[in-house]
Amino acid sequence: MRVMTDPVDFAALVNALPDPVLVVDTDVRLLYVNPAGTDSFGWRPEHWLGKSILDLIHPDDVASVVSSTGTMQAKRVGTPVEVRVRVADGTWKWVEILGRNAIDVPGVEGLVVAARDVTRRRMWEVAANDTVRFQQVVQHASSITLLLDRAGNVTSVNAAFTRLLGHDISYVVGRPLITFCDADGAAELALAIEKAGSATRTVSCEVGMRMHDPDSPPKPIRFEIVNLLDDPVVSGLVVTGYDVSDLHLTRRTLEHLARHDALTGLVNRSVLLEQLEHVVEAHDTAAVVFIDLDRFKPVNDLLGHEAGDELLRVVSDRLRQIVRPGDLVARVGGDEFVVLAYNVPDRANGAALCERIDATLSMPYLLTEGPVRVTASVGLALSDTDATVTGLLADADLAMYEAKAARRGEPERSVSQRQRNANERRRLADDLAAGLQRGEVVAYLQPLVSLATGRTTGLEALVRWHHPELGVLAPAAFLDLAEDAGLDLLLGDVVLRSACSSVRGLDPELRLGMNLSVAQLADRGLCGRITTILADYDIDPSQLMVEITEHATLTRRAGGGRVSPEHTLEELRAFGASLCLDDFGTGYSSLTHIRRYPLAAIKIDRSFVAGVVDHAEDRAVIAAMVGMASALDLRVVGEGVETEAQLLALKTLGCHMAQGYLIARPLAPADVAGWLAAHGADWRAGRDASVLS
Ligand code: C2E
Numbered sequence: 046m047r048v049m050t051d052p053v054d055f056a057a058l059v060n061a062l063p064d065p066v067l068v069v070d071t072d073v074r075l076l077y078v079n080p081a082g083t084d085s086f087g088w089r090p091e092h093w094l095g096k097s098i099l100d101l102i103h104p105d106d107v108a109s110v111v112s113s114t115g116t117m118q119a120k121r122v123g124t125p126v127e128v129r130v131r132v133a134d135g136t137w138k139w140v141e142i143l144g145r146n147a148i149d150v151p152g153v154e155g156l157v158v159a160a161r162d163v164t165r166r167r168m169w170e171v172a173a174n175d176t177v178r179f180q181q182v183v184q185h186a187s188s189i190t191l192l193l194d195r196a197g198n199v200t201s202v203n204a205a206f207t208r209l210l211g212h213d214i215s216y217v218v219g220r221p222l223i224t225f226c227d228a229d230g231a232a233e234l235a236l237a238i239e240k241a242g243s244a245t246r247t248v249s250c251e252v253g254m255r256m257h258d259p260d261s262p263p264k265p266i267r268f269e270i271v272n273l274l275d276d277p278v279v280s281g282l283v284v285t286g287y288d289v290s291d292l293h294l295t296r297r298t299l300e301h302l303a304r305h306d307a308l309t310g311l312v313n314r315s316v317l318l319e320q321l322e323h324v325v326e327a328h329d330t331a332a333v334v335f336i337d338l339d340r341f342k343p344v345n346d347l348l349g350h351e352a353g354d355e356l357l358r359v360v361s362d363r364l365r366q367i368v369r370p371g372d373l374v375a376r377v378g379g380d381e382f383v384v385l386a387y388n389v390p391d392r393a394n395g396a397a398l399c400e401r402i403d404a405t406l407s408m409p410y411l412l413t414e415g416p417v418r419v420t421a422s423v424g425l426a427l428s429d430t431d432a433t434v435t436g437l438l439a440d441a442d443l444a445m446y447e448a449k450a451a452r453r454g455e456p457e458r459s460v461s462q463r464q465r466n467a468n469e470r471r472r473l474a475d476d477l478a479a480g481l482q483r484g485e486v487v488a489y490l491q492p493l494v495s496l497a498t499g500r501t502t503g504l505e506a507l508v509r510w511h512h513p514e515l516g517v518l519a520p521a522a523f524l525d526l527a528e529d530a531g532l533d534l535l536l537g538d539v540v541l542r543s544a545c546s547s548v549r550g551l552d553p554e555l556r557l558g559m560n561l562s563v564a565q566l567a568d569r570g571l572c573g574r575i576t577t578i579l580a581d582y583d584i585d586p587s588q589l590m591v592e593i594t595e596h597a598t599l600t601r602r603a604g605g606g607r608v609s610p611e612h613t614l615e616e617l618r619a620f621g622a623s624l625c626l627d628d629f630g631t632g633y634s635s636l637t638h639i640r641r642y643p644l645a646a647i648k649i650d651r652s653f654v655a656g657v658v659d660h661a662e663d664r665a666v667i668a669a670m671v672g673m674a675s676a677l678d679l680r681v682v683g684e685g686v687e688t689e690a691q692l693l694a695l696k697t698l699g700c701h702m703a704q705g706y707l708i709a710r711p712l713a714p715a716d717v718a719g720w721l722a723a724h725g726a727d728w729r730a731g732r733d734a735s736v737l738s
Pocket residue numbers: 491506507508519520521524537540560561562592627628651684685686687704705706707711
């Protein structure tokens with residue numbers, strides 16, 4: 046063994062050191078660097094000799110170099126610091142430096158700095174810190190993160206799994222991920238895991254994951270699987286899972302909106318067309334029923350759009366209830382609907398369906414604003430072997446229009462027929478003018494009785510025309526004719542005179558009902574003429590009960606001598622007459638509307654009375670009307686009572702009075718006194734009990 050003795054070649058020794066050594070002056074200018082330094086930092090020494098090494102230090106670390114140099118100058122030995130040093134290739138290396146003051150050492154005359162590359166160690170430290178931080182991030186991430194082994198068993202899983210699905214982590218780890226899938230998704234997820242195991246790219250799938258709570262429906266989760274089986278650190282399949290419930294909900298909502306009507310929830314035209322397409326292609330036997338509401342617009346105009354919307358919703362509900370499961374109800378326009386009924390073998394069956402729809406939609410509607418009655422026009426088309434979608438719809442639409450025309454009493458007529466009708470009308474109008482003069486127009490009187498006592502409390506004047514050739518005509522045959530011919534005011538006077546002559550001298554307690562037309566309501570002179578007529582027959586104005594329809598009160602007539610209905614009615618009331626709202630429920634009376642008039646009574650339209658026994662809806666509407674009326678202190682009359690059962694039902698529902706064929710038909714003038722003598726005190730008097738019970 047050789048022992049090193051003097052003289053040692055120190056220059057060679059320093060040159061042979063594995064760590065960088067450099068010498069700087071007090072301004073840290075480089076005086077010397079050994080080969081290890083040159084290697085380590087890649088500098089060419091001649092480039093840096095005589096220059097400040099601070100230019101090679103990371104800006105954030107310059108301060109610690111300066112302070113360490115200061116310490117070194119004062120104490121001879123500095124403290125080690127770790128700084129970043131720029132390497133020739135532009136990257137940074139972590140270097141631990143320790144200096145010693147050798148200013149006084151001859152041959153050195155500077156600060157000796159020993160440096161050591163600690164980059165690797167620093168990287169490990171940072172990485173270790175990052176790993177801990179990263180685990181925290183994963184653990185608290187909102188999406189599921191889990192690790193699977195090659196067989197698909199869960200090896201680790203974050204808290205999101207428990208938070209989203211409720212399964213305990215300790216239960217999950219070690220089990221195949223597919224055990225937590227719903228039955229439909231298991232195969233799909235298994236396939237995705239298998240695919241990911243042999244793929245390098247991300248594999249994704251969307252499956253329903255079972256919830257821990259067996260009563261909750263599975264949750265849709267979108268999984269993305271990355272293969273890191275070959276990564277020595279991870280060595281598994283990394284699975285990320287996102288809860289896509291909201292996405293599904295939004296998607297479903299959008300799909301629903303695109304295919305359904307927002308107001309009624311019924312399917313829209315595009316779905317109908319789609320289904321019709323299927324019917325036509327498959328040559329199915331189906332019925333297409335086109336439905337249009339007849340009086341929807343007035344509901345909207347008079348009661349407001351909310352009432353209109355409410356009505357449309359009820360109509361939709363009723364349609365949904367009539368059709369068989371599997372049939373389709375679509376809303377195809379504002380107040381237009383189409384029913385597509387499958388397996389309708391023939392026209393008779395289709396017609397029966399139409400009748401059912403017609404009957405159901407004609408039942409009264411009890412809206413928040415009040416009771417309403419609308420009807421529907423219904424048109425039928427049946428699919429046959431050479432049906433087309435447009436053909437079917439057009440046929441049903443046409444049939445609907447024909448039904449509407451027929452309902453309005455306007456069947457399709459030829460020109461010559463129309464001509465003939467016009468001529469007939471003109472002749473009839475001439476006849477009416479003459480008939481009014483000749484006393485052919487008279488008032489029949491129909492009794493109104495108290496439901497409590499059976500006593501007749503009033504008589505309603507109903508006009509009849511004893512036409513010399515056509516016999517006794519009812520008002521429907523000539524009232525609009527009178528209006529068109531401007532004879533309606535005269536007709537009103539004639540009827541009142543006729544009625545007054547019949548009741549003159551009878552019980553002064555009896556109310557005399559008089560129906561007022563639109564023209565009469567707008568007539569400034571009406572009150573004066575009524576006063577005169579009543580006086581002529583010695584009848585007190587308080588005996589008069591004026592009947593108006595909502596239609597009449599709503600129709601405004603402009604022009605000279607015309608006044609508003611409100612004005613006329615107020616005038617009539619002031620002079621002692623009472624007011625009754627006729628045909629209640631067929632217009633669109635809301636409470637506010639009724640309140641505007643000084644009413645004493647309402648007459649429930651006979652269409653409701655007709656249904657009072659068999660239809661719960663009619664009963665409900667009448668009950669609501671009675672409630673509304675009693676809140677306003679109004680008397681309630683049921684009109685058109687034809688059976689004992691109807692009478693009893695009206696009485697039970699709280700109606701005060703009744704009128705109808707059961708009690709008496711409108712009586713010809715000559716029969717009035719006789720009928721009252723026999724039945725006035727109690728309409729049942731002298732009747733066959735078996736008929737009445
Ligand atoms: P309204 O005022 O509602 O009269 C009741 C209608 O129901 C009357 O028809 C009456 O005959 C009928 N009726 C009464 N009981 C029953 C029953 O049990 N079953 C059935 N099915 N019907 C019954 P009418 O006489 O044909 O009058 C029809 C409408 O013509 C009246 O309805 C009224 O609005 C109008 N009207 C009648 N007379 C006059 C009048 O002198 N002037 C005006 N402006 N209009 C009149």
